[in-house]
Amino acid sequence: YIKTVWDTNKSDYNMKTLITASFFLFSISIGLAQTITWEKQFHFDTYNETGMAVETSDSGFFVPAYIGNDSFGGFWLVKIDKHGNFQWKKMIDGYAWDIQSLTQIKSSVYALIDVGAKYDSITKKSFENHNFIGFDENGKILWRENYNAANNNYLGNYILQINNGGYILLGALFNGSVSLSSPNKMIVKRFNSQNQIIWVDTFNFAKKTSGEAIIQTKDNEYLIGGTCIQDTDNETLSYILRLDSNGKKLTY
Numbered sequence: 001y002i003k004t005v006w007d008t009n010k011s012d013y014n015m016k017t018l019i020t021a022s023f024f025l026f027s028i029s030i031g032l033a034q035t036i037t038w039e040k041q042f043h044f045d046t047y048n049e050t051g052m053a054v055e056t057s058d059s060g061f062f063v064p065a066y067i068g069n070d071s072f073g074g075f076w077l078v079k080i081d082k083h084g085n086f087q088w089k090k091m092i093d094g095y096a097w098d099i100q101s102l103t104q105i106k107s108s109v110y111a112l113i114d115v116g117a118k119y120d121s122i123t124k125k126s127f128e129n130h131n132f133i134g135f136d137e138n139g140k141i142l143w144r145e146n147y148n149a150a151n152n153n154y155l156g157n158y159i160l161q162i163n164n165g166g167y168i169l170l171g172a173l174f175n176g177s178v179s180l181s182s183p184n185k186m187i188v189k190r191f192n193s194q195n196q197i198i199w200v201d202t203f204n205f206a207k208k209t210s211g212e213a214i215i216q217t218k219d220n221e222y223l224i225g226g227t228c229i230q231d232t233d234n235e236t237l238s239y240i241l242r243l244d245s246n247g248k249k250l251t252y
Contacts, residue, residue: 038083038084039084040080040084040085040086042063042065042078042086044065044067044076044089049065049066050063050064050065050066050099051098051099052064052099052102053102054102054103054104054110055104056079056104056110056137057107057108057137058081058082058137059081059082060079060080060081060082060087061079061080061082062077062078062079062102062110063077063078063079063080064076064077064078064092064099064102064112064114065078066098066099066114074091074092074093075091075092075099075114076089076090076091076092077089077090077091077092077135077139079139088139090139092114092133092141098114098115098116099112099113099114099115100112100113100114100115100130100157100158101113101157101158101159102159103159103160103161103167104161105134105159105161105166105167105193106161106165106166106167106193108136108137109134109135109136109142110134110135110136111132111133111134111135111159111167112132112133112159113130113131113132113133113156113157113158113159114130114131114133115129115130115157116129116130129146129147130146130147130155130156130157131144131145131146131147132144132145132146132147132156132159132169133145134195143195147171154171154172154173154174154187155171155172155174156169156170156171157170157171157172157210157211158170158171158211158212158213158214160214160215160216160222162190162216162220163216163220164220165192165193166190166191166192166193166198167191168188168189168190168191168214168216168222169188169189169191170186170187170188170189170211170213170214170224171186171187171189171211172184172185172186172187172210172211173185173186173187173202183207183208184208184209184210185202185203185204185209186202186203186204186209186210186211186224186226187200187201187202188200188201188202188203188211188214188222188224188243188247190247199246199247200247201243201247201248203241203249205228205239206228206229206230206231206237207228207229207230207231207234208228208229209226209227209228210226210227210228211224211225211226211241212225212226212227213225213226220245221242221243221244221245221250222242222243222244222245222247223240223241223242223243224240224241224242224243225238225239225240225241226238226239226241227239
């Protein structure tokens with residue numbers, strides 16, 4: 001369990017309000033009653049926030065904690081042991097305001113997607129920026145793919161490790177010029193454990209179709225939950241989509 005804690009302190013000297021944020025990690029045993037086995041608080045900068053963690057092979061955890069700063073928006077990759085004790089942290093630079101997805105995709109290899117904004121000095125506009133980052137047990141970056149509205153028409157937003165090796169990358173595919181108001185399809189990419197694409201499929205139920213999360217079923221099919229925005233009245237609807245092991249839509 002993770003939560004972010006805000007502290008507000010007022011200074012009489014400059015009459016400004018300084019807001020700082022730390023994050024707590026809890027280890028909870030589930031039985032007849034919930035028992036907190038440990039509780040830790042981490043605060044590295046003026047503002048640190050996280051919303052997820054992933055277990056590592058040594059029973060510890062990776063915790064990405066992004067940094068709120070007007071001039072820098074990267075994040076710390078924090079490693080703690082199974083008791084919540086701090087072991088090390090590594091700075092990952094970027095423009096992140098959130099960690100959207102985090103998972104282990106194979107033995108000793110982990111991946112995350114960060115989401116942020118980047119300013120284009122030529123167009124004088126900010127655009128949404130996603131990074132798909134892979135790293136090992138020591139925090140060494142194995143790959144880093146950048147998706148943003150300035151240089152391509154694809155934004156990745158969710159990673160799923162799958163049972164038979166490899167992983168799924170769920171995202172949005174835009175038609176031509178990319179902006180968050182542009183029409184888009186949902187795209188599903190299946191990779192093997194060597195990061196090679198096995199299959200790709202797209203789905204378009206309305207003007208804007210987005211996949212929010214995906215799970216693998218016991219029979220190696222996939223279940224996707226998402227939203228779509230209607231062409232006529234811009235009403236937002238929810239949907240559930242089931243795919244076979246090859247990414248094809250199933251009907252019942």
